[in-house]
Every structure is written in C-alpha cells, then in structure tokens.
Amino acid sequence: MSDLTHGDDVAAVNSLRSAVMRLSRRLKHQRVDESLSPTEMSVLGTLSNCGQATPGELARKEHVQPPSMTRIVALLEAKGLVRLEPHPEDRRQKVVSRTEQAEAMLVESRRKRNAFLAGLVEGLDEDEWATLRAAAPVLEKLAQL
Template identity: 45%
Template sequence: MLTKTENLRSDAGLASALRVSLARLNRRLRKQGAHHSLTPTQLATLAAVESHTEMTPGELAEHEKVQPPSMTRVIAKLEERGLLARKPHPTDRRQVTVRLTEAGTALLKEERRMKEAWLARQLKELTPEERAALRVAAPILARLSQM
C-alpha cells in the first residue's frame, strides 16, 4: 500500500487527493453561507449574472452548463424571490435579459462575507508555510476550475 506522500507523486494520486479535499472544503463552505435556502445552482446563477451584468437565459444556461429549460426554472425561482429581474433584450425583442436586483446583490455580498470570514478563521490555524503554499496554489486551482 502506498503512503499518502508516495500516492501524491502520481497524477492519479494527486487527482484523487484534490477531488476529495476540494469536495470536503466545498461542503464546509456551503454550510457557512447565509441561511437563505438557495441551491448551489441558484447561487452560481446569481454570481454569473453579477459578473456579466446582464445575460440572456440561453447565455446563462451555456455558462452554467445546464439545459435551457432548467435555467428557465432557476431564473423563475430567483425572480419570484426578487433576486433577479427580467428586461427586454436591447436589440432582439424576442428575447429578455436578466440582471441582479439590489436584493440579489446584497444576498451575494452577505454569502461571500460569511464564507470568507469562516475561511479566514481556518487559515489562521495554518502555519505561515502552509499559507504560502496556498498562495501559490490558488491561481493554479483557479486555472483548473476554468478548464
């Protein structure tokens, strides 16, 4: 049986360790968010609209890698809660765009504040060397998440 260090030397071992660790960290971060009962897909949709200012439902579906009918349902739920608003497309009257409302912006801000505060507390428990390693790894993880 391989030790943890020997296992991390192979790409397959590294992939396995990253998968498990990132999944656990993601679950822990989700628990730290604001108590609003939004699904991860709904939160991701709000964040996508925020980063693009306005998007069509089709653009959102493509961005989030979901089927258009699923995104239509997500948008409807977020609109019901007053977090997204639809408006006519500026150049194509057959389409609409969605944008964040003030309530949607406030919810995302609070969500991030709570998660980042929790993570900052956890980082304080690490050694300076461990935090330095994470500073190096953060852009690499960001790149992996975009592939």
C-alpha cells in the first residue's frame, strides 16, 4: 500500500473523503421516515443484511457503544420496527430482528435512494459510469473495514 501522506495520494484521499461526505448528506435527505435517525436506519439495514443479532453484535457492526445500541434498539422496538426474543442458547441475552413494517420501510427507502442515485448517474458519461461500477465493490470493502 502506498504512503498516503504525499502528493497525489493525499489529494485522492481528500477528494474521496469530501465526495463520500457530500453524497452521504444528500442521501440522508432521501429518507422515507423522517422520525428515524440515520443511526436507526443503519441498524435496520444491518438487520436486513444479517437477519438477526444481539444488541452487542449490532453495537460492534455499527461501531457504537453497547449502552447506545441498547437505547437505539429500545426506540426501534417502541416504534414497532424490531422485536426482541430470547437468545436460543443464552437466556440472559436477547436477539433483535426486524419486523415486516421495518422491511417494508427499508424497501421503500432503498427504492427512493436508488432512484436518487440513478438520477445522478444520468449525468455521467459511459466511461465515468464504468469506472464507478468498477469502484463500487472497493467502496463497499472500505465501508466494511
């Protein structure tokens, strides 16, 4: 891996950071339910990907402290978006899963955000679009690190 502290690498890192932040802000405005925070939406998305998880597992995946995740899960449960069930192997723990209401909201949210991004992509030429398609898995990997 290159040094990332000199010349073109610094410029590329700065450009990537700036672009990701601007796109993230714009995507946040494409919400279906304004009453949910971006963190709550992220937790629902994580549950959509993994099916179910303990609050501790969700905290690790979302990079938040366990007490914060406990509060987030309680808020989502009060809104009818997640359910808590006893852990099958450790009755001291709970397993969090999304409800059908949450899944329907996520489907609509993804549709709205995808439509927004598709509109932006229309402003790219074929080479730029090909570059972006090729970069998508790398950006996903960065997001998972």
